[in-house]
Amino acid sequence: MRFLKGHGTENDFVILPDPGGEVDLSASLVAKICDRRAGIGADGVLRVAPTKQSPEVADQAAAAEWFMDYRNSDGSMAEMCGNGVRVFARYLVDAGLVHGTEFGVATRGGVRRVRVEPNGDITVDMGKPSVHGESTASVGNQEYTGLHVDMGNPHLACSIGDPVVQLDLNHQPGFDTGVFPAGVNIELFNPVGTSRAVMRVYERGSGETRACGTGAVATAVAAAALTGDTTGTWTIEVLGGTLRVILDEDTSYLSGPAVIIASGELTIAE
Numbered sequence: 001m002r003f004l005k006g007h008g009t010e011n012d013f014v015i016l017p018d019p020g021g022e023v024d025l026s027a028s029l030v031a032k033i034c035d036r037r038a039g040i041g042a043d044g045v046l047r048v049a050p051t052k053q054s055p056e057v058a059d060q061a062a063a064a065e066w067f068m069d070y071r072n073s074d075g076s077m078a079e080m081c082g083n084g085v086r087v088f089a090r091y092l093v094d095a096g097l098v099h100g101t102e103f104g105v106a107t108r109g110g111v112r113r114v115r116v117e118p119n120g121d122i123t124v125d126m127g128k129p130s131v132h133g134e135s136t137a138s139v140g141n142q143e144y145t146g147l148h149v150d151m152g153n154p155h156l157a158c159s160i161g162d163p164v165v166q167l168d169l170n171h172q173p174g175f176d177t178g179v180f181p182a183g184v185n186i187e188l189f190n191p192v193g194t195s196r197a198v199m200r201v202y203e204r205g206s207g208e209t210r211a212c213g214t215g216a217v218a219t220a221v222a223a224a225a226l227t228g229d230t231t232g233t234w235t236i237e238v239l240g241g242t243l244r245v246i247l248d249e250d251t252s253y254l255s256g257p258a259v260i261i262a263s264g265e266l267t268i269a270e
């Protein structure tokens with residue numbers, strides 16, 4: 001099977017073109033592909049399938065020709081991946097599978113509109129974040145309070161007093177399984193001034209990653225809420241680079257670089 005490798009602010013993905021929509025990805029194959037020693041290595045897999053041949057999203061076919069079938073590195077499925085959509089869009093453009101600079105991408109969380117910027121960055125309309133009150137996460141023996149933000153997938157974005165650079169995120173942080181029965185992506189951030197935050201993330205199904213697009217938007221929402229705001233333009237610094245987030249009355253936008261770095265033939269089997 002042909003594959004490509006790409007990343008958006010070092011949130012990295014293996015892309016599997018599936019123009020016939022016939023590849024049945026098992027969780028164990030995804031985990032093998034994403035293994036950083038025995039596989040190609042990635043935070044997740046993006047299968048590129050025709051929307052109309054993908055029963056779970058076929059109702060989106062009029063608005064998006066291609067379906068991003070996203071899987072976490074442990075093989076689990078997720079509803080949305082903001083950096084994944086950006087890298088997926090970069091692949092569609094490079095492969096000549098879309099025309100023009102604006103198009104839709106089908107996801108389990110609904111259609112996401114994408115724009116390729118003149119400087120090559122890719123912007124995604126991420127939809128209106130949905131805020132569900134506070135919950136807590138624990139890292140080591142520290143407990144942090146954060147905001148539960150749904151971006152199609154679940155997030156808990158916590159502003160913390162400790163410098164995020166000092167956190168040990170080698171282990172799953174604790175969280176309230178009553179609030180998040182399907183797991184949660186946990187962002188820990190330090191606000192810097194009024195429009196910037198430094199963020200680290202422990203992703204559901206992938207562990208600590210160097211960037212998370214949906215997490216960057218959730219962080220902007222939580223950072224804005226600290227000053228009573230729901231709109232604004234935010235710079236979110238992550239381990240792998242810089243993401244820009246715009247929150248307006250109706251929706252949110254995520255922008256940043258997305259690149260394809262390699263391609264080849266996959267020989268890993270089940």
Ligand SMILES: N[C@@H](CCC[C@H](N)C(=O)O)C(=O)O
Nearest residue numbers: 078081082083153212213214
């Ligand atoms: N890295 C992604 C989020 C991927 C999905 C997440 N791990 C989940 O299970 O919800 C992003 O850029 O948004």
